[in-house]
Amino acid sequence: MYIALVCAVIVVFLLTCHFKKDSQIATYLPGPKPVLLFGNVLDFLTSTTKFLTKLVEYVETYGEIVRIHLSFSRDFVLVTDYKLTERVLSSTKMLDKSFLYDSFDNWLGTGLLTSTGAKWRSRRKMITPSFHFTILTQFIKTFESVGDNFIAKLEKLVGKPSVDIYPWVSLCTLDIICEAVMGTSVNALDHGDSEYVHSVKTMCAIVMDRVFTPFHKSLYPLTPNYFREKKALKVLHSHTDKVIDKKINSKSAESVSDSEDFGGKRKVAFLDLLLESTIDGKPLTRADLREEVDTFMFEGHDTTASAITFALYTLATNPDVQQKVVEEQKTIFGSNQKAYVTASDLQNMKYLELVIKETLRLYPSVPIIGRKLNEDVKWDDITLPKGQAITLFIFGIHRSPKYFPDPLKFIPERFENYEGKEPFSYIPFSAGPRNCIGQKFAMMELKTTLSKVIRNFELRPSTPEHVLLLAPETILLSKNGVRISINRRKWE
């Protein structure tokens, strides 16, 4: 009796929410037929490994601008049309994020990734100088020292026919970002299974789950994810709080503004710079600091882990490409296999850069991003109304034969003369005013780490052959791991 009553209340509630539609939804666009109450959500009540294929299928069936209905008025328009992508991303007005980001709130607050309006503008202005080239070059030392430890761990995997490298890469990038952002090491590579890494993974999976869940957000506290999220956030926030406390109490933060520190004599963490920053003459509050540290820890760790892992996989499965990378490394370092890189070495790694670009085309770390239109957008014979959520399907754009012939083939050379082509058809770091602030940092980290790995090891495909099961759990990953074989490299 009691259960029947609860069910009846839920059904009435669902119906009420369903029929209380947002008048601004572009229902006239083509798209899959919605089912009463559930919209198209039933298509996504399956493993996340099916999501990307489903979205690609929608694009193939309905075109480059598709309406998808997720129930509770949470419709979005899936876009793979590069011109519309350009219009949205290059606008200085359409900067607000869509509901896809709502479930980040408890974790990241309104840090740089999720904030809007005046708050976003002032934060972006304040943080941009921290990513100046002269500051970034000091992080090469961090990439190198963590990289040495990473190589030591990979040494233990030499000769095995099949190794999942993702967990190791993920610990490596976590150590790098902790040093760079907080100035402290969590020694994740040494302590193996870090609780922090697990909690990041849990949060990424939950964020994606919540987007495609048929439940209204008011019912979220009744779901198992709510309790998993609470547990994960306790770990994540207490870690960040501890680091901020330590920094505030340490004397090191006091002398950050000494100009000689920026010359690279002493490592300055991103948090040091935040502690020195002001907006309208006022320093950041404790809550401000936490949301930015959490944002940079998330954005700066999982994205690079995904990119490095897929780059190692593509090198292992494309021996000709790997050979060209090795030849370039030999030209730069000669017989010095163990040399530490300099900023100018990194600039000379032109072919490795093409490999990274092609990896991020096929495996973009951030496969979808969302915006909310804050004005009507006229497009051909349609008008996308103000308030409409737009999902830019980066993964779909990057794999479209319209922009990239033979899209599933790994061909780094296609980026040799890419400048001047449709720039918004290749957007692994997004583009426009809200692009990735950490792009240069990421490229330096990727080049330093990949250069080190490739000079030490020869990478081969795993035995038995490994087929990736791609899943967009906020960040792109492979659900069955990323398996390759690692062998010691002779350097003569």
Ligand code: HEM
């Ligand atoms: C391969 C590595 C990376 C990729 C592919 C990547 C990609 C992206 C993309 C696509 C966005 C736009 C997100 C959106 O519009 O919702 C973004 C934003 C952002 N990224 Fe990255 N990212 C990478 C590495 C990093 C690193 C290393 C950091 C920090 C050290 C970072 C910090 C950020 C921040 C703070 C934003 C929000 C910027 C804003 O809204 O103003 N990213 N990134």
